[in-house]
Amino acid sequence: MAREIYAYKCRLCGTMHYPFRMLCKGCKQNDFFEFDTVPLPKTGKLLTFTTVYNLPAQYEVATLGLGIVELENGMRMLGQLEIEEPEIGMAVKGSVEVVRKETYDDYYGMVFTAA
């Protein structure tokens, strides 16, 4: 099954959260973690981006593409980019892959390519 990244929907007022909040930013009443998980859409458009050259030690690559994507449901997320020549506004599609490796852990996140 394809891996997902989840948004959190308040059962009391329906407000969507990404990232997760301990208290709902909509109703501020949700004291008991009453959130439903909803997979984030995997398509959207690129809002802004950069290519980073000075990377943290764990990254065994020369450069890293990063961008903020506006997803098709209007929510936004940050992800890694595997796009040769990114442009603001371009359509992108994501898949959940390893984005950071540490000694004992792999971290999964969204990697976007041109749609």
Add this chain to the structure above:
Amino acid sequence: MRDVYVAGIGITTFTRLEYPLVEIASYASMMALKDAGVTEVDQIYVANMGAPRVNHQTALASAVADSLSLLPAGAAAIENGPASGAAAIKAGFQAVASGMDDVVLVTGVERMREVNNLEATDFVATLTHPLTEYIYGVTLPAHAAMFARLYMEKYGVTERHLAMVGVKNQNAALNNVWAHLQQGITLEGILDSPEAMTNNPYVAEPLRFFDACPVSDGGAAIILVSKEKAQELGRPMIRLSGLGQATDTHAVFEREEPTDLLAVRKAAKDAYEMSGLSPEEIDVAELHDAFTILEIAESEEVGFFPKGEGHIALEKGETALGGKIPINVGGGLKGRGHPVGATGVAQAWEIVTQLRGDGEKRQVEGAKTGLTLNFGGFGNNVVCLTFVRED
């Protein structure tokens, strides 16, 4: 609430310092104590971001209190990311304004060069949202780069404008003996010449090497006192007249309008309101130019220029020494350096220097009011202060 005055200031050279963290903090503090003419304080606040992680030292304020023989004064450290310095000043202000304390030492310090540059960058990156930003390899330069690209797209800011901020501030540092960078630069050298790409490579497109502040060690300190105490000490009467602090979303992508810095806007608004000043009445300002784009955006958000016109004012020289509102005349973070926990206090140090008329070659003539903007996180925790000279 009582009025609060700055009676003493001190600073170390910002550079790579081969001294223990506590000695750097103590040296700046000793200068401030001496400048104020006090040997005892009621309270000590030490601003610092990285001691436990970078310098393997905890409970820094206790160590500083003892090192300075200021026992049994109360002491606490304040960690608030890159806005630690001004947050510690806020704590000191509240201590004096409330009437609890008459004399408070606020010291900011950082020793980041104890680790290599990549480790320092990673240490600062730990302030980003752990699950939705940090794991992707986001660094502060990456955040600033994505922000800069949006600003360019929306307002017509160019790489040339960014370079102009860098040239202005790094060259301003030549008038500040305490500043880290003591080498002049030109637009020709970092942008136009055939060697520019070698001299000034991209670190995170569209930001280049000279768009970022250096990684520095250093300390800065100020002494906050009540009005009675200030009169008794007889130093120039510089009042900390306004203070605002605001927060914004931890994850930067969540902001409704990603080119807005709402916490900057709110912190400045509150500081103006408290001090009864308007942006037009500020004579000299210290903005948080960790990246060149930030000086442009902040100059708009604190109300000096309309949104989207900061780069035009820059072009006209309005933010340079002699301009309408001189910004970062001591080099800013770009030229003076950015020992993270010290920066907010160093900004206050520069403004007090200016209001005392001690700025020498970088003096803003007749400056009576000043503003500092200390920008934490990527704009998610911001402190704005205003200072007024009273004669």
